[in-house]
Amino acid sequence: MKRPVFYLATPCLVLMLLLGTAVHATAQHSLSIPLTEFSIVGKPLLQGKAADFRVSIPTPQRWNVTSANLRFPYVNSTGLLGDRSRLIVRFNDQVLAQVELLPESPEGLVTVPIPTTLLKPRFNELQFAVAQDYDGQCTDPGNPTLWTHVSVERAFLDVSYTLKPVPMFLSSIADFLFDPKQFNENRVHLVVPDYSPEMMNLASIAASGTSLRFEFRQVKFTLSQDLRQGMDNILIGDKLFVAGVLDQYERTPPQNDFGIMPLPGPAPVMPEDENNQEQTELRRFVDDHTRAIIVLSGEDINGVTSSTKAFSVLSFPLPDISSSDPGSVIIPEITRETGKNLITPGQKYTLDQLGMPSHTFTDMYPIPENMTVRLPSDALLPGNLFARLALHLAYGTQMRQDSVINIHLNGRFIAGVPLSNPQGGRYGGYQIHIPMYYFRPGLNTFTFEPVLTPLITDLCTFIQLKNLFVTIFDDSTLSFPELDHWVEMPELALFMEDGFPFTSWPDWRENAIVVPPNDPLSSAAAVNIVAMTSQKTGIAPYRVQFLNEPPQQPLDILVVSPYPDISPQIMQATPMAPRLAYPWQGVLQGSKEQSLYWWNRIMADIFPERPRSVPQPSVHAEAIEELVMNSDKLLLTQSLSPYAPMRTLMVATARSPEALLQGANAMSNPLLQGQARGSVVLADITDLEFGVRSQHAGERYFVGDLGSFRWFTYIVNTYPFWFFGTLMVILTLTAFVIRRLLRTRLKAKEQE
Template sequence: MCLIFYFFIWLPSDTHAEVFKIPLYKLAPVKSVDLRCVSAEYGIKIPIPERWKIEKAILTFNYVNSTGLLPGKSRIVIKISNYPVAQINMSPIIPEGSAKLSLPVLLLKPGYNDLSFNVSQHYTMDCEQPCAPDLWTTLKLDQASLEIEYSLKPVPLKLSSIPEFLFDPKISPHGEVNIILENTSPEMVTLASIAASGIARKFDYRKVLFTVSEYIKPGYDNILVGNKDFVQRFFLGNGLDAPKIEGPLLKIMHLPKEKTADSTAASDPNHALLVISGINSDHTKLAAETLAIMSSPFPDTAEMVAMEFTLPDIPMYGGRLIISHDKKYTFKTLSLSSHTFKGINPSARDIVFRLPADFLIKPNLFADISLSFSYGAAFRSDSALNISLNGKYLRGIHLDNPDGAIIEGYKISIPTYLFKPGTNVLKFEPVLTPLIYGKCENIQTENLFLTLFDISTFYLPPMPHFVDLPKLELFMLNGFPITRWPDGHESMIYLANPDINTINAALNLIGIVTQKNGYPLFDVQFTYDNPKNFNGELLIIGDITSVPENLKKITPLNLTKQTTVPYPVVRSWADEFSMAYSKQISNIGPGRGAIMEFQSPYADGRSAVLFTATSTKDILSLSEVLMEPSVQAKIEGDLSLIDLDTETEDYKVITFNIGKKYFSGKSGKVSKLDLYLYTYPWLYYASVAVVIIFLSLAFFYLLVRYRKKRLKIEEKK
């Protein structure tokens, strides 16, 4: 099984070791699992970061088995990385059981470790049906946990440790980084955002919390960002030797502690201080950008001087797993290497890719798949290769040749309306059945194989960039429209109240967007003034009282003193609400955050996304709550209200679609012709009909004229 989400609970420990209790249902996408047939397996990935030294690991789980199982012949085997660590016999007399196991820590190595539950279950000593209804066991993952006790290893003083040790996505429960700045001017916050974006990208999908301060935050990794004078003053003020700065500098060292009585500074070897500096702001920015792109373990020195920074040509709408239209991709390019499916029920394989958020997916186009595959001999006639897209089955390929076959260029056309903006999953799932299959028969499965070759191709036809907005779900998809250019070009973040909470919230949102799109936001600008002359995409962050009046008046939920509040009245079959509107003097209360999207008042076709609450403290809480995948999945429309005060993970999200519609094209602006043809598609068909009628009449007129002319010639003869 794939690892989807993680959730960890911190428990205090009397020793120097840290203790985490990991609910297993947070490591898997389900709360219970049924294991059926004579043998079955369920696996979970356990992340162990390089930074941890495991001291102890305890696995606890509950299960229920069928009362029809044969005692002494039915058992659960628990394995770590395919190594058996425990066996539990199942009893039909006591069908419910629990287990608490101490796992060998030597088997829990840095990386993603396979924890698997394997069952062998039978109902008779004689020959039996392999998948009889009585053969089942249920694992209660919502009542299972893995408790890990660990200590931190010292941080290697090598810059190569940054991507794989310091900012490891396997670190749990989340990453926490403090950024030390001389001041909170827009220029310094912009530098901090570049560093934060690069760090969030290294953490991959693991959520990471950022804070900004003027001092070292003990117990956390810290990043010192500033020009030469500030950095040297900071070092001297903490009793340290100032580094020699002659250019864009990137340096790693152990985190300094408070000065001792003899004015020397001790250090915390388990946490790091990264220094990003330079002689001037351009040098410091170059060092921050270099940190952001470091994705491989190099260099092995403790410091480096960045001489130059060159990015590849990143096209508009690039990003994580994004595919381009009108281009043919091999399966190997899409990360599906040649794979052989074996056995009666082999595991499916899939291709995961993403489409740009503003693709106008037309219903009369088709994506083409060309498959190359081979399969074995002596299959039963109902064997097939099933193909599905986003959970919907599209096609089954009949494997009907009893002698087996090698097939190249098998064509499949998929209507493009089955695709969706954002993540799409194309899955291949064979159903292989042996020719001889019956009670007490010797079932041969070695001939059951199907190999899908990676020279198979996928082609997406050309599709225009055109979307009706606002749609907050697109922002949650990959940060659109901020990420129309992957590096945030033509985008600006406006902090209406630039206090520490708001800046921290902005860096958290930068991290969320970066992880969604997979590319550092190098070109996003920060401002503290109302950007009236900016004609790009806007991200506005501020408490309600700090938002300018000209913006309050055009938000979907008016934030002026007299507020217009929508109330859903009737829900139609089209899943649309009829709204009643109440004008009242009220506002959003404490403990609730709001996200709104509307057309920028400063440029047609451009968007403004507003994050607001009654206080900047609630705005910071809003940015942290938005890191939860369950919250992101609920946000849509042009207004989302999120309850922040909750003791459970089930955050309540209320969404509306009440604001004015607008349209956005590839560069934001949309021509009047495109706007009318998209809004009123009947105009297109009416225009085509008029053209056909006109051509028909013209052709008829020419025929009549030609006939009259020919008749006159014949009369003269």
Template sequence: MKQIHSIFTPLFVLLALLASPNIQASTHTLPINKLMETPESVWLKGSYGSKALFFPVSPRNQVEKAQLHLELTNSLSLLEKRSQLNISLNGKIITQIPLKATAPEVELDIDLPTDLLRVGYNEIRFSAILHYTLDCEDPSSPELWTQIDTDRSLLKLETSPKTLEKPTLAQLQDLITPLATNQAKLHLALPGDISKNFAWGALAAQSVGLRYKYIPVNITESTSLPNDSDSIIVGLKKEVAPLISKATLNSIQNGFLGIEPLSNNKKYFVLVVSGNTDEEVTTALYSLLNLNFPLPDTPSLNVTKITQESTNNKRNLLLEASGHYLLTDLGYKTKTLSGFIATPIALEFWVPADFYSYDGNVVQLKLHFAYGAGLRKDSVININLNDNFEKGILLNSEEGASFRDYRIDLPVRSLVPGKNTLTFQPEMVPLLTDRCTYIQDANLLFTLYDDSELIIPPANHYVSLPNLELFGKTGFPFNNGDLQVVLGANENRAAAFTLVSKLAQISGNPITGIEQVSKASVSKNTLLIGSVETLLPLAYKAPAGVLSVEKLFTQINSYMPKQNQTSATQTQNSPQGGLGNYGLISMFEGKNGTTQLAVTAANSGILENRINHLVDSSLWSALKGDTTIWKETRDLMAWQKTMPTYNVGKLGFIGKAGYMASKKPWVWIMLVIGLILLLSSVLRKKVSHFKSSNNR
């Protein structure tokens, strides 16, 4: 019997601050550590310390009032007349706070001028100028510090939604944007033939997910329009006619995109995707999927032609095996770092989920860089790959230097499937740092040029499945197109659209060729979405010797978390009680090397609710094993491995042996030990036989 592992990992999510405009006015208050990638106290150390935090302002909201509640503690050794904390908003200082040794605990409220706020991300910067003497001092002395309590310090915004009088298609970038919400909600109105419009709904859902980027989208679906949500209508001209204005209807020719305010609530928009034929509707959807497609500053547009290939937005550049890439290909532009505390250079790139290269291979960097004169000989540039230190560049020439094709080798095993982050962290120190000596830092310069090169080693496409962690990071193997969806009931369509929207987000590109089928084909990867009762008859059983989906549910049920439960809850979560309020996602092998992913719950209502929770990054990033159960929060998740491993891709015998050695080195260690023992035994027998022969 396999043990199930509970997941208790820290909550991580990048929060957008302002909620979508579904009420007349809103007040939003949150600790400022929610604006940080890693929630922690802010320490400002040394004679000058600085920290910036960023918060978004939605283009759909008007900020009526903004306030910062600040709580901090400073050192008891500070010199009162020369120590202060400056707070700036978007580069303008809005307050100066004296820091006193006699009053080290500070608590105050600061009004943020709303006229300094702008649509998009706004910067609040805390800059501490700290001294402990009027005489010469060590600028890095340990008693020079100020700590901001980011849990008790709060940012408060009062906002009201803006009315959409005459929206245009060009404004979609402001209407569907990650700045607008921390949990997006959108309605799909699909009034046409239910047997054919699933594919249209899937394309529309992906277009929304791609525009919201990292913000999870909860999608609802029906044949009509709600009065409390943004909506997209998709259908033939005759099908959408009852739902839109006459002006919009009369504009429909060819493939059509149009936008208008919701007639009974102009705080929301209605986006119309239509045409006179199925082909024209599909053409309009492809134009919506292409984020680079130039939408005009008008309420409507007729599209005559666009190819499916043009929907590849190349948001996530996949680096291929044996590829040579300039840093400019990764979106980087030449940059110079300066000073003691310089912001690191961070480069993001993606490798395929099934990327496999021999462990002895290396990722090669050919760097073009220069650094200033007068640096101390222990100055370095540290190179990190995915937050792990890999190599350092010593900047030890007092005259400064410039290099081309400076080679750095990074182990290929440090790459991870999906997104990778390469960081250049400067640690530059002046040549002269003696006490009472003016410290020159204008010479602390490092320039990395964008014609530097990144070289990927030879590799194959080969990976072991099932792996929900890999699926959560990359969408693999469901992000390559030709995906079929099996629904337990038509009421599961909204849940499917929400899940497909999430897959597009993590892939960075739309997944074309999605179709709804009544029963899984043996030649395609399959998503199975529905309640337990409706899904089981539709799912293929796994190959011989593997648990069926039904047996899997029974086994999972027996391990459901029961700590801190009432007797009633324990009964609900017992094997006789079904899944209770949990959702379940399980990956397993289908026929002919395909992969099936079952997403289910006790009934369709619970399933839709659970998928809406699952697509939040804090839960999605916790997917693991081949089976995960979850409820509302991450600490109510659990996972286990119940399915046998299978491999996807092609490798020769030697390649497979190398792959197994890299994934299970202990097996090969035992094999080598066994071979050594076997050879030792054979040698002993040979020696014994040789001695016996000589004795005769």
């Protein structure tokens, strides 16, 4: 007798639903991450009697870490005493391991299990410390024999984890979903009703809002018209579209326009009953509670825009509710000087405002402290203007007179502050004047590196180290002079720095992004590029403008398209134009020798001259097209726009939409960003370490805004021979005219 299908199917359905939920909840993920991917404070070469360095290890709140192991190799000096020298590994101040530093086996490979109970949902501190000795008696703490090197380049952190269920509150977007402590590959899928320019504008704002919440972590975005499993989704569109997408999965939209919900997906198919030949396959949907959908909707395009902008704004915390109606969203005023860590010329800042709180250094060789500021990419940095650093600091007593704080800018020594009073001292405003040409456009890093020496360092004498203190207070100031905006283009290094010239207004006004119509992969590539630059500036592209054809207005233009789809008019204006001269690879680009005559030195003081390249032999190249079309290479070009003066045309292209999307994701890789410069970059997507080639080709031009006197200075510096030649001609003609007038007047008087 056949059993009823109902009784057979019901337990299977229950089991299927339970298994479907369990599969998502218990999926195991494993990562092996090099320590160089994390923030390292200090030097892995541990020198002296005692030294240490630290690594900041993030643990996301979203992860349930099941196991963690640290693997690292090391090399120690063969002059150490093994029974008195140790390498200690600490995690959040808990000692995990200690290793004898034996001279007879100076190399080793260590594996250290990290208890998961020590992994807190924050940035955890991993510390490598050494205690080193070489004679067992009177050890000189600075003896060069005392060293141990931890090879962080070959050290790895192995982590296994599962994902926790996502709290279905809007507040979880910032501190749970898009958490910068997630150091795995972060992917987010954007669901849109179509690939029209209007929807791409909103997709780029949503993607930028996501990247901003991830802060410095790369995020890879994809685009389609349906949900994608295995990642978080952002559903953008009016209520009719959102309801249609969710109805396919038997789900209803959130109550309000801006909401969060679990990601639905197909459940496992119930197995057929061999005894029931008439049974049909039953298919249902289950929620993946470890993934989420963020819904950005509205009655019309204006409502969708409001929800998208509300999602992208970081200035207020999101509420502990599952959905909300954002209403109207007012974006604060955005100026050219608005941006993350961006310096406004002519302003003074305290170190606290620049992200460096008061800091006390101790011991002989304390870990240096860094401070990063960002100058506008188009800032003109002349040699006759100075930034001023005014340090407020105090230092301890009984230190030797050669104690000092060394100050570096971008890795170059610029000044030293003497700590020479054995009675201790304090500086209320120690002035350091820094020529502006020491800086560079974009990010600049100050490094404060004290060297503190005890007063008594005799052999076999107790050396007191506990009095070695120096504090730099956060009310110290850094001020900048007024600067003009003027920069030589094309220069792709500036785009990699912070998106310049497209982010000269950080909300992407006065720009246009041209993509092929109805091409989801090329559109996704453009969205990834915009999100990458917004992450650098700290501002979402609220006024971005996507188009399918080049604009006729005076705008900077970014073309993101497969190579075969680029119009001939665009191609003719790029360095890909036929018969364009390319410099010979490896030819040195020198600068013209400066004369040492006294009048040249005076003119150099009045008009500080910028180096001018010496013209070099060139070769005509027409082979780049073949390289792009026959391999997975990304081509980036910059040139003067054919549609308006002082405007830039940039092209990002590859042989296919798939390769273009891969190339756009590769643009976030530091290996590519560090090598990109000039007007042409050809990058092998599969080998960014050795496969990036940069070149200057085509005409140079300038963008920016100079005052009248600065224009005069620029003309003298850039075209000195033409300027002084023209001036001599004018003076000669003036003298000739005056002479003729005087002679005419003199003859007239003689005739009288």
